[in-house]
Amino acid sequence: MIKIGLLGCGNVGQIIAKHAEGIEIVALFDMIAGHAQELTAFCRAEPYTDFDAFITQDFDLVVEAASVGAVRSYGEAILEAGKDLVLLSGGALADEDFREELVETARRNNRKIYIPSGAIIGLDNLKIGRISPFKTLLLRTTKHPSALGISGAGRTEIFKGQARECIKQYPKNINVAVALGLAAGREADVELWVDPDVERNIHEVYAEGEFGDIYIRIRNVPSPDNPATSYMAALSILTLLRNLDNPLVVGT
Secondary structure (H helix, E strand, C coil), X not given: CEEEEEECCCHHHXXXXXXXXXXXXXXXXXXXXXXXXXXCXXXXXXXXXXXHHHHCCCCCEEEECCCHHHHHHHHHHHHHCCCEEEECCHHHHHCHHHHHHHHHHHHHCCCCXXXXXXXXXXXXXXXXXXXXXXXXXXXXXXXXXXXXXXXXXXXXXXXXXXXXXXXXXXXXXXXXXXXXXXXXXXXXXXXXXXXXXXXCEEEEEEEEECCEEEEEEXXXXXXXXXXXXXXXXXXXXXXXXXHCCCCCCCCC
16 A cells, blocks of 8 residues: 655645545645645644654655645655655646756655646647657647636636746646656647636647647536636545555556
């Protein structure tokens, strides 16, 4: 059974804790003491607000379900402590210098960094872009204005450009764009729309290359209590964890 430490005990952390069959959550870390304490109702993990105490506990990997800032603050220390790292906030890797430092730290310590598929699907097939480069790689995301903390009277495009710029403006809402680019081996173009008439988070992926073309449309149900995060993102972490020890590997 894989032993994990959970970094970030908000909405996504709660989903992981509630559905952690086959996974042992050993320790919980959150800067807000009440958040970590709440999760003890779903698992027998010890809650911590002190990172140094948290990271010395007996577990195999850290699941980050907090923020881009948390990855930047704790990512290298996690790997240096001999733990593998699962990143939900993959947007932190939009910074090329930080990404190279984190990867080098993992390599030096013989550790792994895992990025789950999050709120989209198709990352495995997009890896073909590393062999046969894409001519087009576009992510069009549409969310209710409330998911971004803004108001809007109609469907409006609020960003158009590259993923690295989008993540700077909307770090909690567009991690999937960075994951797409890392999978495909090139940066994704991004269109971010708000629409008061949509009830679900919508991601549309367009890719074109020598192989042909791909169009994927995902309509995600928002996570309970947090419209900025898709429920599928939390489920993708659980799927990744349950398959780490599986001898049969599908879709890589």
